[in-house]
Amino acid sequence: MKRSLFSGIIAVAILVLMTGCGKLPQTQIDAAKAAVEAAKTAQADIYAPAEFTQLQDSLNAALAEVEVQNSKFFKSFGDVTAKLEALVPTATTVTETAGVKKEEVRVKTEALIAEVNALVEENKGLITKAPKGKEGAAALEEIKNEMTVIETAMAEAATIFANGEFMAAHDKVMAVKENATNINTELKEAIAKVTRR
Secondary structure (H helix, E strand, O other): OHHHHHHHHHHHHHHHHHHHHOOOOHHHHHHHHHHHHHHHHOOHHHHOHHHHHHHHHHHHHHHHHHHHHHOOOOOOOHHHHHHHHHHHHHHHHHHHHHHHHHHHHHHHHHHHHHHHHHHHHHHHHHHHHOOOOHHHHHHHHHHHHHHHHHHHHHHHHHHHHHOOOHHHHHHHHHHHHHHHHHHHHHHHHHHHHHHHO
């Protein structure tokens, strides 16, 4: 009697244990997905791309593991539940990292915009001092056209920056800076040649 009662208790305990481990961790799945989505909303994919990719890969791997366990007759979600739970604080860290990096890019881009705007103004001044002979006139006309393109691009970059897309603004201004610097060098060399004569 005691033996069969003991066996019955063990059987119930095993069944409870198996049922407990076999329950789909939907709450943890939802929390992990929400945390990763929050990181993406914070633009972690732009400002902390390596960390975000790793986070996304971890979520995908955990969800794949959930599917594998779900297809089994005796399901065991213990390990994958722990992985899903660990994703939430990791996602928070990635979100915070993205915030710090975004602010760094904002500050850097703001300084870069000011630098390129100053370069554009300097170039405008140099255009007035540049030689205007036959060859010079055609070259100056081309430079003026390039300067119009640069100023348009800088206005677009300022709008992008104002919209909080600091990385996109940074990339645009960097491309403009190279062009503006080349014009600056070209104008200074042309003026120096005339001065040396």
